[in-house]
Amino acid sequence: MNTAIILAAGQGTRMKSQTAKVLHKVGSKCLLQHVVDATRDYVETINVIVGHNSQSVKAAIKESKINWVLQEQQLGTGHAVQQAVPLLNDDSTCLILYGDVPLIQSVTIEKLLIKARTSGFSLLSVVLDDPSGYGRIIRDTNGLIQSIVEQKDASERQQNVKEINTGIMAIKCSLLKKYLNELKPNNVQGELYLTDIVESAVKDNVNIASFLCENASEVMGINDKKQLSRAERFYQVRQAEDFMSSGLTIMDPSRFDCRGGLTFGNDCTIDVNVVFEGDNVLGNNVLISPNCIIKDSKIGDNTSIFPNSIIENSIIGSSTTIGPFARIRPDTNIGDHSKVGNFVEIKKSTIKSNSKVSHLSYVGDSKIGDDVNIGAGVITCNYDGANKHQTEIKDGAFIGSNSQLVAPVSIGKNATIGAGSTITQNAPDNKLTLSRNKQSTIDKWKRPKKK
Template structure:
């Protein structure tokens, strides 16, 4: 599509029903602010320029746009006098001249690019105003789209609709697209002669009809135009978004035994052939390569999992955890800022932080890399083929070289050379018969306590 396109995203509302200090459009869906979902859809649909209409919390919104690398022109709506007034706040950008202008809302994060592309195609075919609507079995409360001979003649609000109009199930979704050459003139003709004294963008339909312009409504899914006004609606949108992502991964060749229990982040990357067991949570910046298995009740964030590696069950991978091919991090293990090389195993009840573990190394149950002294972090290096016995504490900075052994229960404070065995524990002593005396003493203490 060679036509130029401006997308105006309305994001000035206070969102008081969210009961939050955070502007409504910055509340996340899939870990990404709602407004960013709308922006991404617009960009995928081929928009050339973004204008974000802001008001409440504009500084926070500006920061979010910068953090996500978004180049957009922000326009301030000084007073909230309706949707047409909000669009008019971007008049200077509109006047730059675009073939298409799409008007979206920052709190409708589920809109698909395909919906916007379809609206633009109608503009290219000669339509002047496109209203994106949806069909619903329960239209109560929505504005009805009145269509006659293919022309959208009116948008009638619930309280103003007659009995025949209330029976209409084709409803206004709020999103609109305009011929950029006529939008300014339509805005000039919209008045605030209504109960609230506001300027409504939907009145552009009536204005366009009086000018003999072509006005059409198109059908999108109800999900596409679903807005968020409170926390309950936010949770519902999150659920729908998660289900969409699950379905995409399943169709792309990812196996999930209980998909509804798996939660993704917007930037999660999963290759085909990965197996994900129930109750797995993916936080930001996670990638999983083909053939890997993520077992039940694991939590991953800021981690990369190599091909045919295995994680969990009940494992936690924190930022900087990098697992190479065929490595394993098993049950009740935590890994942070550490490289686990090919074939290395961290099987049970272990913490590995600020560390490098060589290929084929084996880390016994209960091992801890003691990386923090209360003020500073230090690194533990474990060489290829090394064997760390169970219940060992490796006090960083320390290096266990290739093929070295660490005896179980050791506290290691010094480097261990290649092929050496490191011991760091007291020598065992055995006292024959002492257990009998010990039991008698314990029993006496117990009996004495009963008499008190």
């Protein structure tokens, strides 16, 4: 049986934010949620130690396994873990993690727990070129761990050690309780250091197993906005590599962002500076061109999204083209073999198959049938200042350029609307409907001249 303790009580003053440190986000998910998600499959319970902004932290995390434990005074990592002691079963193995170390991988957690089963105590360490600020792993001549010395308490020789303590460990709960009870504030800060339990375990001849983490980004802590931005990029590159291993073509992983879930078929290509938000599904042979934002949407087979387009909470059919510079707003459903061109905005509308809205148009609250052609500059006037109204354009209709369709209004099947018309009444099937003032020329008119 395994349990976890996640330390998440720190104020995070270096973040310079009213938001609790562990609620800042990487990949649209808060730091603490990343740790919870990586842990949940390996433990029966998760004990989260909270302090500053505890109510907002509790409200943000969705997980049924969590016991929330309040650390009223922040007196060090050892003191924080002590708060969870009443919840620990002696026969369990306790995994200790940190809410501001979001990139820890599930496979690392699993390996750490496996090592702890045989030794009773395992530590996760990493070698850094610049270990400044971190506690050093001190080993004897046989390579066995003897202690962990914090940077502020380390001698000059100890500070030259490059193997550092990540703080992440797995230990049998009976041992943890014993060594927590022996902690003393023997340091410059006057705090109880969790790392001091290592020295106590060594004195008891406990063989502390170590597991060296090969990827330093996996155990990087987040203390300020610079570190947060670095964690975001590490996370995005890791996701990109996973997607590419599954067959997704990403033109430049360093300019790729997925802030949610992404499912894709075969032969999809993602160009630079594309941002995915929420949950998105791509069919086969989908092209997403540069500088697009796709949010909570589904895109069909053989569809191309051209540069600088935004699609949100919408469904795009197969063999359709969107953009460039198109905006597809929520609750839009566009059919197969259709086209939404440059500088077109579609909002809460259905456009069926083989229809075109090629350029410079606004379509809102509309039902558009099959084989409809909407010319340049067409506007569906859906808002009367108080309420929204619907426009219906039936199959085969042709809407001439620079027309305004004043909703509520219906355009009949195979109807034609003459260019430059303002349509306020229903247009019948198979007829030409237009509204224009008679054109006139004033012979004696002269252009004004600047005085």
